[in-house]
Structures are given as structure tokens and as C-alpha cells.
Amino acid sequence: MKADITEVEPSRLRGRWIFSALAVLAVSVIAGLFIGTVDLPTLEVGRAIIDRIPGVRLLSGLTITQEALFFDIRLPRVVLAGLVGGALALSGAAYQGVFRNPLVDPYLLGTAAGAGLGATLAIAYLPATSISVIGLDIGLLPIAAFAGALIAVMMAYGLGASTGVRSSATLMLAGVSVTAFLTAVQTFIQQRETETLQRVYSWILGALGTADWSSVGSVAPYVAVSSGVILAHGRLLDVLSVGDDEATSLGVRASRVRLTVALAASLAAAAAVAAAGLIGFVGLVVPHMVRRLTAGSYRVVLPLSLIGGAAFMILADLLARTVLAPAELPIGVVTAFIGAPFFAGLLRRSRRSAV
Numbered sequence: 001m002k003a004d005i006t007e008v009e010p011s012r013l014r015g016r017w018i019f020s021a022l023a024v025l026a027v028s029v030i031a032g033l034f035i036g037t038v039d040l041p042t043l044e045v046g047r048a049i050i051d052r053i054p055g056v057r058l059l060s061g062l063t064i065t066q067e068a069l070f071f072d073i074r075l076p077r078v079v080l081a082g083l084v085g086g087a088l089a090l091s092g093a094a095y096q097g098v099f100r101n102p103l104v105d106p107y108l109l110g111t112a113a114g115a116g117l118g119a120t121l122a123i124a125y126l127p128a129t130s131i132s133v134i135g136l137d138i139g140l141l142p143i144a145a146f147a148g149a150l151i152a153v154m155m156a157y158g159l160g161a162s163t164g165v166r167s168s169a170t171l172m173l174a175g176v177s178v179t180a181f182l183t184a185v186q187t188f189i190q191q192r193e194t195e196t197l198q199r200v201y202s203w204i205l206g207a208l209g210t211a212d213w214s215s216v217g218s219v220a221p222y223v224a225v226s227s228g229v230i231l232a233h234g235r236l237l238d239v240l241s242v243g244d245d246e247a248t249s250l251g252v253r254a255s256r257v258r259l260t261v262a263l264a265a266s267l268a269a270a271a272a273v274a275a276a277g278l279i280g281f282v283g284l285v286v287p288h289m290v291r292r293l294t295a296g297s298y299r300v301v302l303p304l305s306l307i308g309g310a311a312f313m314i315l316a317d318l319l320a321r322t323v324l325a326p327a328e329l330p331i332g333v334v335t336a337f338i339g340a341p342f343f344a345g346l347l348r349r350s351r352r353s354a355v
Contacts, residue, residue: 014300017293021307025082028311032078032318037325038069045070077211078314080219080275084208085282085313086306087223087272091265092283093290093305094230097237097298098258098265099172102291106269106283109171109262110152110178115273117186118148120200124193141203142218142274149270152178153263171262205330206277208317215275222271229264230302233257237298279313279332281339286312288342 034040041061048060048067062070091106099108107113122144160174190197236257239247247254269283290304313331316338320329 014303017300017304018307021304021311025307025311025314028314028318029078029082032081032314033070033074035318035322036074037322038066040066040070072212076213076216077208077317080211080216081208081313081317082310083216083219083223084272084276084279085286085316086310087219087226087268088279088282089286089305089309089312090227090230090302091268091272092309093287093298093301094233094237094261094265095283096287097240097301098262100241101172102288103284104172105280106265106272107179107278107280109156109175109266110182111149111266111269111273112278113179113182113186114148114150114152114155115145115270116148116200116204116278117152117182117189118144118146119203119277120186120189120196121148123199123203124189124196139215142215145203146270146274148182149273150266152182153266153270157259202330203277204332206279206332206335207328207330208276209321209328219271219275222267226264226268226271227306230261230268231306233261234297234299234302237261237302241296241298277332279335281335281343282309282313282316285335285339285342 034042034045044061044066048062048070051060052071060067088106092104095104095106095108096102119141122141126140126144156171156175156178159177160171163170163174190200236252239250239252240254240257247257272279286309287301287305290301290308294300294304313335316334317331320331320334323329
């Protein structure tokens with residue numbers, strides 16, 4: 001009987017937290033859709049949404065401009081912000097579980113440096129910003145950034161494996177080395193192509209102002225696949241948290257679990273970076289906030305990080321486009337304003353606990 005109770009209580013607790021997080025996400029989505037420089041009538045927007053349901057016909061009072069603003073600008077922007085924020089927060093929580101280090105983030109294995117180099121090469125040397133495939137315009141910059149991020153991760157894994165020592169510390173050092181090398185290459189290119197500096201830095205600071213449904217469609221599959229893999233390994237990450245030897249004694253292949261989760265997290269981070277640029281601190285702040293509010297089990301931390309990251313990014317984007325309206329702040333600046341003090345406090349707390 002006691003065994004049944006111990007199984008039911010964590011499930012109930014996880015359900016309550018997830019329900020609360022979904023409520024926060026819903027409020028964030030509503031705020032992101034209706035708050036802006038242009039006010040939209042809530043009732044008429046609701047009628048316009050219902051009007052989009054096949055077989056239903058209501059006459060909404062929205063003008064053509066208002067409908068375009070809601071369905072073609074704000075809605076895809078909010079959806080993309082949610083996908084990017086959820087991917088970064090989930091990958092950050094996954095990395096922290098894999099490396100058993102609360103200070104790592106999604107850019108640990110050179111994802112940011114690789115994406116930055118890929119974007120810089122695309123801006124500096126590609127003759128066109130997009131290509132037309134079957135009548136659809138596909139942006140080349142996100143593709144270049146995504147490819148650069150994945151290549152950087154593969155370089156880090158290859159360098160770590162070449163040492164012959166398979167450990168999380170070796171992989172982290174390999175990521176630092178790859179990051180330093182790719183950053184140096186990016187800086188060299190920027191010095192040679194100085195006319196591209198403004199465009200490169202605009203992308204690096206992060207932006208969602210050009211979000212559209214094609215951007216959402218290009219990111220969603222990668223986020224869905226990587227999120228599914230990471231969430232499915234929540235219980236195994238709990239086992240890894242007690243140590244590799246204990247995990248092995250329980251029949252868990254620690255190296256395989258670590259590699260699978262890290263690759264999935266890298267894929268999620270690469271997709272997010274390709275869509276929105278380098279947005280820092282989301283993968284560090286959100287998992288820590290979740291961990292402080294809930295139990296340390298990754299079966300709770302991972303889904304809550306996914307939902308909380310989406311809400312966090314939507315609200316951060318809302319601040320970015322309203323604080324200096326009609327101008328916009330780079331969203332990376334907003335997340336840095338929030339994340340940098342949080343990170344400093346985290347370092348001080350870690351130092352005190354170590355003393």
C-alpha cells in the first residue's frame with residue numbers, strides 16, 4: 001500500500017506544477033498577442049479566430065489590417081518565441097543533468113560559436129539572403145547558422161572522443177576549445193568584411209521581429225523531436241544524478257544516455273539559435289527557477305523548463321517590443337538584463353555553499 005502511495009504522490013505533484021505552468025504560459029500568450037503599440041478588440045479577435053475554423057462562419061469586426069497584424073505578425077511571433085524559449089530552457093536543463101553542473105547552458109559545446117560563424121559566413125559571402133523552392137522563399141541565414149551549430153557540436157564530440165577519456169569534464173573542455181577556435185575565425189572574417197558588422201551584430205543580439213509562419217515551420221520539427229527525446233530520458237537523468245557507478249549497477253549505460261541527451265539538447269539549441277540568434281541566459285535562468293520551486297527530479301524539471309522557457313521568452317519579447325515602442329530592443333539585451341544579475345547571485349550562492 002505504501003508503495004502505491006509513493007508512486008501516486010509524485011505524479012500528482014508533477015501534474016499540479018505542470019497545470020500551473022500551463023496557466024502561466026496561457027497568460028503570457030494572451031499578453032503577447034494583445035499588448036502592443038496597436039490595440040486590438042478582444043471580442044472581435046475571438047470572433048476572427050472562430051471564423052478560421054472550417055465550417056464556421058462569423059462576421060468579425062476586424063479590418064484587413066488588424067487581421068494581418070494578429071494572424072501574420074503577432075501570432076507567429078508569439079509561437080516562435082515560445083518554441084525558442086522552450087527549446088533553450090529544456091536544453092539547458094538537459095545539459096545540467098548530463099554534466100551534473102548547475103552552471104552550464106545550451107551553448108556549452110560550441111553551439112553559439114558555430115551558429116555565429118555560420119551566420120557571419122552567410123552574411124558576408126552569400127550573394128542572396130534566400131532561395132526559392134517550390135514557390136517558397138527559404139532564408140539562407142538560418143540554414144547556415146543551424147549547420148554551423150551542428151558542425152561545432154560534432155567537432156566538440158570528435159575532439160573529446162579523440163582524447164580516449166570519455167567523461168563530462170573532457171567534453172566540456174573540448175567545447176571550450178571549439179568555441180575559442182570558431183570565435184577567432186568569426187572575428188577574422190568580420191575584420192576582413194567590415195561592412196557586414198552591423199548585420200552580424202544585429203543577428204547575434206537576437207531578434208524575433210522578422211518572425212513568420214515559415215520560421216515557425218522550420219523550427220517546430222526540430223524542437224518537437226529533440227524535446228520528445230529529452231523528456232523521455234527524465235527518469236534516466238535522475239539515475240545519472242547519483243553517479244555513473246551507481247547508474248551502471250542499476251543497468252543504465254551512462255555514456256549512452258549522456259550522449260543521446262546531449263545530442264538532442266544540442267539539436268534543440270541549434271534550431272533555436274538559427275531562428276532567433278544568440279539569446280543568452282534562458283537556458284540557465286529558467287531551469288534554476290524551476291529547480292528552486294519544485295523537487296529536483298528531472299521528470300518534473302524538464303517539462304516545467306520547457307513550458308517555463310516558452311512563457312519567459314514570450315514575456316521577454318513583449319518587453320523588447322514595448323519598452324521603447326515604436327522602436328524595439330534586441331531580445332538578447334532583455335534576457336541579459338534579467339539573467340546577468342541572476343547568474344551573479346547564483347555564483348555567490350555557490351561560493352557560500354562551498355565554504
